[in-house]
Amino acid sequence: MSVLIDSILAILAVYLALQCLLAPRLTQTVFIFFAFGLALALAWVRLGAVDVAITEAAIASGFLGVLFLDALRDFSFTAPNKRENLEAVHDPLSRNDTKSLLLPRLALWLGLGLFLLIALEAVWKIPDGGGLTAAAEALLPESGVEHPVTAVLLNFRAYDTWLEIGVILLGLLAIFAVGGIKLYRKPGVAADDPLLRQVILFFTPVLFLFGAFLLYFGKTGPGGAFQAAVLWGAIGILLHLGGRPVFSVIPRWLGQLLLTVGLVFFLVLGFLLMAGGGALFEYPPAHAGVLILIVETLAAISIAAALTAIFANLNQMKKEEPNEIESTN
Amino acid sequence: MIKEVITVILLVVGCFFFLAGTLGVLRFPDLFSRLHALTKADNLGLGFIAAGMALHIASPWAALKIFSIWLFTLLASSTSCYLIARFQREQEQSKNKKERG
Amino acid sequence: MDGFFIIVIVFLLLNIALGLFRVWRGPTVADRLLTTQLFGTTGMAILLVMAGYLKDLTLLNVAITFNVLAVLLVIGLVQVWKKKKGETP
Numbered sequence: 001m002s003v004l005i006d007s008i009l010a011i012l013a014v015y016l017a018l019q020c021l022l023a024p025r026l027t028q029t030v031f032i033f034f035a036f037g038l039a040l041a042l043a044w045v046r047l048g049a050v051d052v053a054i055t056e057a058a059i060a061s062g063f064l065g066v067l068f069l070d071a072l073r074d075f076s077f078t079a080p081n082k083r084e085n086l087e088a089v090h091d092p093l094s095r096n097d098t099k100s101l102l103l104p105r106l107a108l109w110l111g112l113g114l115f116l117l118i119a120l121e122a123v124w125k126i127p128d129g130g131g132l133t134a135a136a137e138a139l140l141p142e143s144g145v146e147h148p149v150t151a152v153l154l155n156f157r158a159y160d161t162w163l164e165i166g167v168i169l170l171g172l173l174a175i176f177a178v179g180g181i182k183l184y185r186k187p188g189v190a191a192d193d194p195l196l197r198q199v200i201l202f203f204t205p206v207l208f209l210f211g212a213f214l215l216y217f218g219k220t221g222p223g224g225a226f227q228a229a230v231l232w233g234a235i236g237i238l239l240h241l242g243g244r245p246v247f248s249v250i251p252r253w254l255g256q257l258l259l260t261v262g263l264v265f266f267l268v269l270g271f272l273l274m275a276g277g278g279a280l281f282e283y284p285p286a287h288a289g290v291l292i293l294i295v296e297t298l299a300a301i302s303i304a305a306a307l308t309a310i311f312a313n314l315n316q317m318k319k320e321e322p323n324e325i326e327s328t329n
Numbered sequence: 330m331i332k333e334v335i336t337v338i339l340l341v342v343g344c345f346f347f348l349a350g351t352l353g354v355l356r357f358p359d360l361f362s363r364l365h366a367l368t369k370a371d372n373l374g375l376g377f378i379a380a381g382m383a384l385h386i387a388s389p390w391a392a393l394k395i396f397s398i399w400l401f402t403l404l405a406s407s408t409s410c411y412l413i414a415r416f417q418r419e420q421e422q423s424k425n426k427k428e429r430g
Numbered sequence: 431m432d433g434f435f436i437i438v439i440v441f442l443l444l445n446i447a448l449g450l451f452r453v454w455r456g457p458t459v460a461d462r463l464l465t466t467q468l469f470g471t472t473g474m475a476i477l478l479v480m481a482g483y484l485k486d487l488t489l490l491n492v493a494i495t496f497n498v499l500a501v502l503l504v505i506g507l508v509q510v511w512k513k514k515k516g517e518t519p
Contacts (some may be wrong), residue, residue, distance in 0.1 A: 002436055008443050016450075023454075031453045031462040034503070035446065038473045041496075042443075045480060045489060053492045061470065062499035066506035072459075074513050193415070196508070199408045199501060206401070207498055214491065222488050227495070234502055241509040315510065333431060340438050340479070345491045347472060351445045354468055360461055363452075367464055370517050371471040378438075382478045385431075386487070395478065401497050402471060411469060416508045417460045426468035 006046055013039045026075060029066040037061055050222035051149050058230035063307060066237055070315050102252070144288025150218045152293045153224070156280035161225075162266045165299055168306045169263060175313050182316035183309055184248045200242040207235045215300055219289070225296040229303035236308025245312055259309060262302025266295060304315070332384060339381030340391030360417050368410040372403055435483040442476045463507050470500040 016036040023029045037060025044053035136148045136156065143151035153161050176183075187261045211231035218224030236246050247255045269291070277282075283291050353366020379399045383392040449468045456462040474493045481489040 005436060005439050005443070008440060012443065014448060027459050027462055028453060029467055032450070034466045035450060035453065035469050038446070038469050041492065042473065042476060042480075045477065045484075045492060050486070050488050050492060053489075054495050057492055057495040058499060061466075062497055062502045065466070065503045066510075069503070069506045110450050193412075195408060195411060196505065199404070200505065203498060203501060204406065210494060210498055214495075217491070223491065230500070231495070234499055238502060238505065241505050254441075336431075337434060340434070343475065344438060344441050347442060347445050347475065351468065351469055351472075353447050354449060354464065360458065360464070363461065363464060367468055371468060375471050375475050378475045378478055382482050385482045388487070390482075391487050391490060394494065398478070398490070398493055398497050399472060401494075402474065402500070405497070405501040405504075406467065406471070412504050412508045413460050413463060416511070417458065419512070420458070420460070 009039060009043045009046060013043055026072060030065075030072055033068065034061060034065055037064070041058060051224065051227070054222060054227045055230070058227055062234050063230055063311075064235070067311060070311070085310060118249065142285045142288070144283065144285065144290075144292050145218075146220045147218060147222070149222070150224050150292070154279070155283060155288060158266075158270075158295075160297070162263070162270070162281070164265065165263050165302060167223075168303055169259065171315070172259070172310050175310060175317075179313065179317035181313070183313045184252065185316055185322050197242060204235050209229050209237070211235075211300070211304075212243050215296060216293075218296065219293070225300045226303065228296075229300040230307065231310075232300060233302035233307030236304060237311050240308065240312050240315065246308060247312060255305070255309075258301060258305040260302065262295075262299035265298045269295065332387075336381045336385045339377050339384070343374045343377030343381065346370045346377065350374060361414060364410050364414055368406045372399075372406050375399060375402055435479055438479050439476055439483065446472050459507070459511070463504065465474070466480050466503055467500065470496055501512060 006141075013036065016032055016039055019032050020029055020036055023032055037056060040060065041053045041056040044050070044056055133148070136152055139152055139156070140146065140148060143155040144152050145155070208231075211228040214223035214231065215225060215228035239246055248307075250258075273282055274280055347370070350367050350370035353370060354363050357363045357366055376399050379395045383395045386392070386395075444452055449465050449472070452465045452468075453462050456465065474496055477489050477493040477496070481487060481493075
C-alpha cells in the first residue's frame, strides 16, 4: 500500500526536475525548484534519511530560494526593456543553427545515456548487508556520539567534513574574486514596515534556538552542524533583509574570525592530535563527545557566517552597475 | 477506539480545508482573493491535521512540538499574507503611475 | 489506521500537484510565491501525518525546519524586489 506514496513521490520528483529544466520562464523555474526541494525532502524521509531531509528542507526552501529570488530580480532589473530576452533565456537553441548543434546534442545524449546506465548498474549492485552500516555501528561506542551519521561525519570521516567547510569558504572567496568585496557596505533600504520588523525580531530567536537544538540533538538523532548552520545563516539573511547587516555592524576582524574559526579550529585540533601521537582527527575516545560538540559548534558558526556573507555580498554586488551591464548587452 | 474515530474525523476535516484552499488558489480571479483562500483555509486544515496527529501520537512533548508548529505557521502565514498583498499593491500602483505619466 | 494515513498522505500530495498549476500560470511573481506558501503548509501536514505513519518523531524536526524558514522567502521577495523600484530611472 505504501508503494502508492513512493511512486507518486518518484513521479513528482522526476517531473519537477524536468520542469525545472524545461520551463519557459525563469520565474517558473525558481518556484518549481522550491516544489522540487519539497518533493525531495519528502522522498528522503521515505528513504529513512531524516538528516538529509532536514538539510534539503533548510537549503532548498530557505537559502537557495532567497538566493534565486535575488538573482531573478537582477535579471528583470538589468534588462527592463528587454523582457523578451528574459523569456527567451530558456530557449537557447534558436532555429536557424540547429545543424551546427547536432554534434554537441548527440554527445550530450550519449553522455546522459551512459550516465544513466552507470547509475542503474550502481543501483543494481547495492550490497545486501547495507554496505558499511555494520562497521559504523560496531565502532559507535568509541565515537563519542550515539547517532551513526554524526559519528561518520565528525569522527570517522572528519577529514571530509573539514574539507567541506573549506569548500563553502572557497565559494565565498570566488564570489569576492568575481564581484569585489561588498560585504561591509550598508544596504540602502531598511525595513520601514513595523510588522516586517516585528516578524524578523520574532523569528530571529526562534531560528537561533531551533538551530542550537538541532546542533545538540545531532548527538543522538538526525541533526547536526550543517542543518544548524543553515538555520543560523537564515538569521543573518533575515537581519540583512531587515536593514541590519551583520557584517557591517560588527568590526571587520570579528567578521573574518567568524568566517574562519571552524576551519582553523578543525585544523589546529587535527595537528594537535597528530602531535599527540594519533592519526589526523583520531579523537581520544574519552573526550570524543566534548570535542565533537565543540568542533560542530564552531563549524556551524563558520558555515552560517559564510552563508550570510554569500547572500549579503551577492545582494550588494549586482545592484551596483545596472547601466554598465545593460550597455554591454 | 473512540480516539481513533476522533483522529480520523479530524484528519478528514483537515483534508477538506486543504482541498478548499488549493481550489481557491486555482480558481479565484485575482491575487488578493487567492491570498485570502490560501492563508485562511490551509492554516485551518493544518490545525485540524495537527490536532489529529497530536491525539494519535499521544506524547506530551510531541504534542507541544506540533502545537508550536501550528502556532508558528499561523504567525508566519498571516504576516506573509499581509506582506505579499502590500508588495502587490505597491507594484500595481507604480505600474499605474508609469502608464499614466 | 495505516491505510487511512496513506490515503491522507496521497491526497495531500495530489493537492501539491494541483497547486503546481498556479506556479505554471500565475501572472505575477507574487502569485507564484503564494504557491510556495501552499507547498510549505501542505508539506508540513504531510510530514506530520508521516510522523504518525512511520512512528518516527524526528520527522517533526523536518516540519519545524520548513516552518521557521517559510517566512524567509516572503521577506526575501518583499525586501529584495522593493529595492528595484527606488532605483529604476
